[in-house]
Amino acid sequence: RSDMDSHHNSEVGTFLSSLVQRVSGVQAALVSDRDGVVLAKAVHPDHTSSHIINVDDSLATTFAIATDQASKFTQGKNKSVTAFYQDRVLVHISVSPLVVTIIASAASANVGLLLALAPEVNTALAGLAKELNDQEDRVHL
Numbered sequence: 001r002s003d004m005d006s007h008h009n010s011e012v013g014t015f016l017s018s019l020v021q022r023v024s025g026v027q028a029a030l031v032s033d034r035d036g037v038v039l040a041k042a043v044h045p046d047h048t049s050s051h052i053i054n055v056d057d058s059l060a061t062t063f064a065i066a067t068d069q070a071s072k073f074t075q076g077k078n079k080s081v082t083a084f085y086q087d088r089v090l091v092h093i094s095v096s097p098l099v100v101t102i103i104a105s106a107a108s109a110n111v112g113l114l115l116a117l118a119p120e121v122n123t124a125l126a127g128l129a130k131e132l133n134d135q136e137d138r139v140h141l
Contacts (some may be wrong), residue, residue: 015124016042019102019117025109027088029102031125033132036061039098063092063099080115093118095125097132 016029020042030041063081070078083090084106091114093100100121102114 012040012125012128013042016040019121020044023104023113023117025104025107026114027103027105029100031128032061032099032101034061034064034097034099039128063094063101067092067094080118082111082115089114091115093121095122095129097136098125098129100125 012031016031019029020026021044026044027047028041028043031039033039066081067078070081079094081092083092087106089104089106089109089111091102091104091111093102102117104111104114
């Protein structure tokens, strides 16, 4: 999975940077695979020296497990999970097999807006998600 081609890498990086810059309250955004391997990350310039950069990679793995379990509730496939902490909000969006984590300020983020970004996130990551799914299919043949 670490051999993500430069075209997808550039597209995803550009998308994440744009998201971090244009959405109020967003401190960072990252794309991970379901094993927690961070494939791309963007951090708002105001937060480059903060703890945001050191977000635990296990978050994506935990989300992948949680969303799989939540999908068993007969309500359909789980698409996102939002976690509220004292000073920040984490919005995880599933773009299987990828997980997008948006880290935002609890004081200033509009969580409804962050969740409304899911279709845009899905569109931006569709190519990379397909590439990784195709790689997994080839491995399982």
